[in-house]
Amino acid sequence: MDKLAFMAICRAIKNKHSCYICILMANILQLETTTTNCSVSVAQEGRLLAIKEQDSHKYSHSEQLHPFIKEVLHMAQLDFGDLHAIAVSKGPGSYTGLRIGVSAAKGLCFSLDIPLIGVDSLDVLAAATNIADGVVVCMLDARRMEAYTAIYNSNKEQIRGIEAEIFDTESYGSYLKQGKVYLYGNCVEKTKEVLEHPNFEFLEEKVPSSAYISALAYDSYQKGTFEDLAYFEPFYLKDFVVNTKQ
Secondary structure, eight states, rough: OHHHHHHHHHHBBTHHHHHHBSOOOEEEEEEOOOSSEEEEEOOOOOOOEEEEEOTTTTOOOHHHHHHHHHHHHHTTOOOGOOOEHHHHHHHOOHHHHHHHHHHHHHHHHHHTOOOOEEEEEEHHHHTTTTOOEEEEEEEEESSSEEHHHHHHOOOOOOEEEEEEEOOOOTTTTHHHTTSSSEEESSSHHHHHHTHHHHHHEEEEEEOOOOOHHHHHHHHHHHTTTTOOOOOOOOSSSSOOOOOOOO
């Protein structure tokens, strides 16, 4: 019997009160590399155990990621063999960062024979928000006046899908008529140049952290929602373009 089949059986056993019991505590390693933040954490049953991250504009993910993984497992007193899944932020975001994170996650899943969980980077951002009303536009910088965005309600539910959009004076007009529109992510400051409606609320600049993958990944794990290792690729949203000096 392989590891996945054994885990499925464990989750399906019932006690005398017809409540599900879990023999194995699901340990999930979580990687977030879609921006300047190289973030690694491990969670158990959706509860964060340990985290190591560094936000650097040097984009040194290739040097930091694997040492961070080893350090986080040591902090949580776990070995690679104790992991039941790997979760990775699948984009959109930095092309290089996405390639590094996804490649590492797939390699670990292949070698450990455990499932891969992909999470949207904007869902990770949204998980860190806390608004009482209105909507929040979670955004990641895509250079110039463009950003990758998605819109969420106060329950952190996505109500408009992920898009690459250019900000202008008409942006989010239909939402502004209904109430507050909060802006959250790593390019909030540049939006102030064009978004001037009084219903806009500019929250602090933030990048995604693997700490907020925990609940999303555990939900997917419980549902058995895993990626196909053979075909899984990062969600770039836009084609990668190399700019050359003229």
